[in-house]
Amino acid sequence: DEAKDPDEVFGPLRNRASALRGAAENGDASAQVRLGYMYVDIGARSEAEDFFGRAARNHDADAHYALGMLAKSGPEASSSDAAEVEAAYAASARHLSRAAKQGHSWAAYHLGDAYARGVGVVRDLKIAERFLRSAAAAGC
Numbered sequence: 001d002e003a004k005d006p007d008e009v010f011g012p013l014r015n016r017a018s019a020l021r022g023a024a025e026n027g028d029a030s031a032q033v034r035l036g037y038m039y040v041d042i043g044a045r046s047e048a049e050d051f052f053g054r055a056a057r058n059h060d061a062d063a064h065y066a067l068g069m070l071a072k073s074g075p076e077a078s079s080s081d082a083a084e085v086e087a088a089y090a091a092s093a094r095h096l097s098r099a100a101k102q103g104h105s106w107a108a109y110h111l112g113d114a115y116a117r118g119v120g121v122v123r124d125l126k127i128a129e130r131f132l133r134s135a136a137a138a139g140c
Contacts, residue, residue, distance in 0.1 A: 029055040033062045045070065056095070061102035068095030068107060072120070089120030100131060105138030 017038055023031035036051035049070060055063030071077065071092035076084045093114050099107035112131030115124050 024051055024054070027054075027058070029058045029060040029063065033060060033066060036063070036066055040066075040070075045074070056098075059098075059102070061099040061104040061107070064095040064099035064102075065104050065107045068092045068099065068110065071095060072110075086120070089114070091120075093120035100134070105135050105140045108132070108138070109135035109140045 017035065020031045020035040020038070024035045032051045032055035036048045036055070039045075039048035039051065049067065052063045052066045052070070056067055069092070071088050074088060076088035077092075079085055079088075093111060096107045096111040096114065100111050108131045111121075112128045112135060114120050115128035115131060117123065
């Protein structure tokens with residue numbers, strides 16, 4: 001699976017994508033996340049995960065949030081294999097937890113929902129309430 005060249009796929013955003021790629025390749029986590037979202041927008045999931053992963057390795061909350069959301073919306077999450085689905089939701093919860101612990105309010109909201117429903121984590125209404133209250137206090 002060869003990485004797509006942003007200069008070829010982003011059309012009118014080509015210059016922006018190229019500049020972001022340069023910054024991302026130099027370790028700029030913000031650029032890695034923004035480029036990751038650009039790849040999500042064109043359906044290039046593998047490339048998006050790569051750039052989000054780079055930023056997440058540098059403890060970027062937005063990257064962990066993005067990876068958490070990708071994990072629960074990916075093909076594994078809708079598999080007919082219950083073990084694959086559970087693994088996808090568990091991966092989602094791990095990333096959302098890392099982001100929520102860094103103050104990412106939307107991650108707290110989604111993690112609270114996961115705890116309330118027992119999806120990817122053991123159902124725990126007290127933990128769910130804590131994350132959901134945190135998200136609500138932040139305006140989510």
